[in-house]
Amino acid sequence: MNHWIVAPVVLPAMLAAILVLVSRFHISLQRTLSVAGTVVLLGIVAGLFWQASDGTINVYQLGHWQAPFGIVLVADRLSTLMALITAVLAPLVLLYSIGTGWDTRGRHFHPLYQFQLMGIMGAFLTGDVFNLFVFFEVLLIASYGLMVHAGGANRLRAGTQYVLYNLLGSTLFLFALGTIYAQTGTLNMADLAGRVASLDAGDSAGIRVAAVLLLLVFAVKAAVLPLHFWLPASYAEAPAPVAALFAIMTKVGAYGIIRIYTLVFPPDLALTQGLFDTWLMPAALLTLALGMIGVLGSRRIDKLVAFAVIGSMGMLLSAVAVFTPAGIVAALYYAIHSTFATAALFLLVDVLRDRRGVVGAWLNDTVPVAGGPLVAGMFFMAAIAMTGLPPLSGFVGKLLILDAARASALVWWVWGTVLIGSLVAVVGFSRAGSQIFWRSHQIALAQADNAEYEEAEANIADPSPPQPALPMVAIGGLLALLVALTIFAGPVTRNLSATAAQLFEPEPYITAVMSMPGKVIKDDYHVDDHTDDAALETDEGGH
Amino acid sequence: MELLIASAIGVLTAAGIYMVLRQRTFSVIIGTSLLSYAVNVFLFASGRLTVNAPPVLRDGVSVYADPLPQALVLTAIVISFGMTAVVVIMALGSYLSAGDDLVDVPDPHADIPQAPQTLRGEAAE
Numbered sequence: 001m002n003h004w005i006v007a008p009v010v011l012p013a014m015l016a017a018i019l020v021l022v023s024r025f026h027i028s029l030q031r032t033l034s035v036a037g038t039v040v041l042l043g044i045v046a047g048l049f050w051q052a053s054d055g056t057i058n059v060y061q062l063g064h065w066q067a068p069f070g071i072v073l074v075a076d077r078l079s080t081l082m083a084l085i086t087a088v089l090a091p092l093v094l095l096y097s098i099g100t101g102w103d104t105r106g107r108h109f110h111p112l113y114q115f116q117l118m119g120i121m122g123a124f125l126t127g128d129v130f131n132l133f134v135f136f137e138v139l140l141i142a143s144y145g146l147m148v149h150a151g152g153a154n155r156l157r158a159g160t161q162y163v164l165y166n167l168l169g170s171t172l173f174l175f176a177l178g179t180i181y182a183q184t185g186t187l188n189m190a191d192l193a194g195r196v197a198s199l200d201a202g203d204s205a206g207i208r209v210a211a212v213l214l215l216l217v218f219a220v221k222a223a224v225l226p227l228h229f230w231l232p233a234s235y236a237e238a239p240a241p242v243a244a245l246f247a248i249m250t251k252v253g254a255y256g257i258i259r260i261y262t263l264v265f266p267p268d269l270a271l272t273q274g275l276f277d278t279w280l281m282p283a284a285l286l287t288l289a290l291g292m293i294g295v296l297g298s299r300r301i302d303k304l305v306a307f308a309v310i311g312s313m314g315m316l317l318s319a320v321a322v323f324t325p326a327g328i329v330a331a332l333y334y335a336i337h338s339t340f341a342t343a344a345l346f347l348l349v350d351v352l353r354d355r356r357g358v359v360g361a362w363l364n365d366t367v368p369v370a371g372g373p374l375v376a377g378m379f380f381m382a383a384i385a386m387t388g389l390p391p392l393s394g395f396v397g398k399l400l401i402l403d404a405a406r407a408s409a410l411v412w413w414v415w416g417t418v419l420i421g422s423l424v425a426v427v428g429f430s431r432a433g434s435q436i437f438w439r440s441h442q443i444a445l446a447q448a449d450n451a452e453y454e455e456a457e458a459n460i461a462d463p464s465p466p467q468p469a470l471p472m473v474a475i476g477g478l479l480a481l482l483v484a485l486t487i488f489a490g491p492v493t494r495n496l497s498a499t500a501a502q503l504f505e506p507e508p509y510i511t512a513v514m515s516m517p518g519k520v521i522k523d524d525y526h527v528d529d530h531t532d533d534a535a536l537e538t539d540e541g542g543h
Numbered sequence: 544m545e546l547l548i549a550s551a552i553g554v555l556t557a558a559g560i561y562m563v564l565r566q567r568t569f570s571v572i573i574g575t576s577l578l579s580y581a582v583n584v585f586l587f588a589s590g591r592l593t594v595n596a597p598p599v600l601r602d603g604v605s606v607y608a609d610p611l612p613q614a615l616v617l618t619a620i621v622i623s624f625g626m627t628a629v630v631v632i633m634a635l636g637s638y639l640s641a642g643d644d645l646v647d648v649p650d651p652h653a654d655i656p657q658a659p660q661t662l663r664g665e666a667a668e
Contacts, residue, residue: 130615137622144629148636156637157648160568163630164646167575168563170626174582174619181612182589233648 002051005060005075007044008083008121011037016114024108031098034110038091041117045087049080053495055502057512059127066518067127068188074127076509077499081332082124082255085339086248090117092477096347097241099470100354105150105239112149115142116245123252127513129180130187132256133173136221140166143249146242147234158237165230169220176213183207190513192264193506196271204271211265211272215280218260221253222313224280225287232294235306236361240350243306244343250313251335257320258328262503263510267323281321281410285417288314292421295428300361301352304432305345308386311425312338315418319401322408325500330400332496337393337485341385344478348379351471352436363435376437378475383429385482388422393485398422400493548588555581568634568644572627579623586616 015037023029051058052075060073094113096102103109119139126132144166148159181187183206184195199207216227223231231250235243257280265272291311298304316338319331352375353361381392388394398418405414485492502508555577562574590609598608638644 130618134618134622137626141626141629144633148633151636151640153637153640153642154648156633156640160630160633160637161646161648163626163633164563164568164571164575167623167626167630168578170622171575171578171582174579174586177615178582178586178589178612181586181615182591 002058002060002075004044004048004051005058005073005125006062008041008048008087008125009073009118011041011044012114012118012121016111016118019111019114020108027104030110031103034113035091035094035098037114038087038094038117041121042087042091045080045083045121048075049084051075052077052080053498055498055508057502057509059512059516061516061518064518066520067513067516068186068191069520070518071131072127072188072190072513072516073122073125074190074509074513075125077495077502078255078259078332079124081496081499082251082335083121085251085336086117086120086124088481089245089248089339089343089478092474093241093244093343093347095477096244096471096474097239099468099474100240100350102150102239102241108145109149112142112145113245115139116146118142120248120252124255127189128187129189129192129260130177133170133177136173136252137170139249139252140170143242143246146245147238149239149242155237155239158233162230162234165220169217172213172220173217176210176217179206179210179213183210188513189259189263190510193266193510194514196264197269199271201270208271211275212279214260215257215275218253218256219283221256222250222317223253223287223310224283224313224317225290226283228287228290228310231310232303232306235309235346236300236302240346240353243302243346247309247339247342247346250309251316251339254313254316254320254331254335257317258331258503261323262328263506266504266506276321276323277409281318281408281414284314284317284321285410285413286314287311288318288417288421290314292424292428295425296431298428298432299363301363301432301436302346302349302361304363304428305342305349308345308425308429309338309342311421312342312386315398315401315421318414318418319404322404322414324404324407325497325504326400326404326407328500328503329493329496330397330404332499333393333400333489333493334397336492337385337397337482340478340481340485341382341394344378344382344475344482345386347471347475347478348375348382351375351475352379356436363432372437374472376433378472378479379433379437381479381482383433385479387425387429389426391486393482393489396486396489544592544594548584548592552581552585552588555584566645566647568638568646571646572630572634575630576623576627579619579627583616583619583623586612586619588612 015033019030019033023033048058055077058075060075061067062071062073064070097109116139119135119142122135123132123139126135144159144163147162148156177187180192183199184192186192186195196207220227235246238246261267267276288311291307291309291314294307295304295311298307312334316331316334319327319334321327349361355375385392385394388398402415402418405411408414559574559577559581562570562577565571565574590612593606593608596606596608597604598610598613600607634644
């Protein structure tokens with residue numbers, strides 16, 4: 001058994017405990033340990049990704065109990081890909097929070113950050129739906145702490161809304177799981193796949209309700225239209241590094257949809273026919289439209305980016321809702337792209353908020369931003385990527401989505417919404433960028449009369465306080481990743497095609513999980529460790 | 544017993560949803576608690592209702608109470624208990640710092656800050 005699979009969960013958990021207990025009062029020790037932890041995590045996850053990249057599906061049985069009795073962690077292409085995105089994002093965001101001192105503005109930033117990583121990694125790696133719920137709760141409870149990090153009335157208000165909304169989401173998740181268990185008698189994803197497929201078509205009301213409930217749960221996480229209300233306020237009010245890390249949280253919802261609806265309720269399953277064409281696709285397109293209109297209508301730059309997140313989730317899910325391998329490839333490519341693009345934008349917004357003084361995030365006239373050219377250039381790049389203009393990865397992602405949408409019955413709706421939505425987003429971002437960087441510049445120059453003209457220009461060109469380099473390095477790293485994602489779009493999409501192919505061939509996954517030998521309960525109900533014995537007593541009697 | 548359990552889940556859920564839709568955080572928290580009680584009973588019932596059945600496998604027993612939903616309920620109780628504690632503290636913090644306990648955020652456009660009408664250079668002098 002490959003024990004490395006559990007390491008991405010155990011490492012942050014142990015590290016968080018050590019950070020709380022040992023280095024509570026030593027911020028430099030905390031920073032060192034936390035950065036070292038995320039770098040090691042990146043190494044481990046990269047190793048897992050490399051192992052899964054030849055198509056093998058590695059299974060880890062917790063406590064060595066055979067599935068479906070025990071909980072399994074599964075490292076296949078999709079899990080390791082999502083874990084890798086998280087592990088790449090984590091150290092960069094951490095560097096930013098250290099460089100700007102966000103981690104010292106409240107207590108326990110680093111332990112909570114590690115717990116959050118633990119939850120995200122676990123959610124991506126687990127092969128059991130109830131365990132998925134538990135890891136959702138782990139990542140949520142850490143995110144509650146991070147969300148209100150550094151306090152403040154507005155942040156606490158937004159935080160309370162966020163927690164309440166997610167509590168309701170968790171309750172819904174439990175209702176869905178209860179229904180699934182009542183219908184199938186199992187919660188292991190691979191086992192579920194087999195049992196759902198063999199359910200009697202005439203008696204399918206319960207399992208159909210469960211499928212829709214589960215879709216709703218993931219839609220809450222992914223901020224799909226009627227369930228998106230929690231996102232704008234929480235992301236805009238959350239501390240910047242936290243909002244940047246949250247960029248991966250909406251993708252957890254998208255991951256859930258992709259995983260469950262390729263494995264347990266595959267697209268060709270008669271029971272759940274029409275779930276995507278009729279419901280998910282229109283919802284995704286409306287989400288896209290709403291996000292882009294929000295971008296145009298926002299009067300604050302942080303709200304603007306939050307709405308851009310909603311728009312990008314709509315874009316991603318419209319690719320998922322096509323539910324062809326090409327659609328999944330487009331969705332995954334767009335997920336990688338939008339994670340790094342939104343993270344970079346949230347960090348840039350924080351830089352702007354900091355340097356614009358009293359005006360903060362509002363799109364008002366004010367003095368020019370210190371260090372303008374660099375920040376403006378980065379904002380320009382990130383905005384180009386986010387809105388999907390060439391030459392950056394957003395454009396490639398959008399092309400893939402448009403191409404994949406040709407398989408959908410709603411192709412013209414998808415094309416229209418995506419293209420018009422992008423145009424609206426371009427207008428919104430240009431307005432924000434020119435307001436912040438150009439208009440303030442003009443005002444500053446106009447206010448100075450001719451005699452002071454040169455002095456004013458010198459003031460703009462040479463900001464007085466020197467700015468720390470580390471935050472800029474972190475943002476630059478994220479933008480460099482976007483550039484790399486564009487340049488290596490060919491190899492990346494080839495890898496993603498293999499991932500999608502693996503998702504649409506669930507048999508190897510099911511076999512890998514279900515046929516892995518482990519401890520079982522034998523006829524005489526004593527634990528038996530000699531597991532070659534095929535005489536497996538299942539718990540069918542209860543149902 | 545089926546009627547009792549089913550109506551208990553229904554009534555708890557209905558009351559929970561009503562409370563969640565209220566304006567003040569305290570009622571909303573009561574609502575989420577009621578909903579979590581409802582879901583706990585629901586999970587318990589998902590293993591089928593049995594009377595006087597042993598919860599673990601034993602020789603010569605054909606009907607037994609499914610132990611898995613009970614384990615799930617325990618997990619769910621612990622999690623919802625912890626979450627409720629967190630949300631109570633956060634609502635309290637929000638009440639103390641914002642001065643009211645309404646769930647919605649007040650109109651953010653009420654106080655848009657205005658930039659100082661000076662240049663950076665002048666302000667520094």
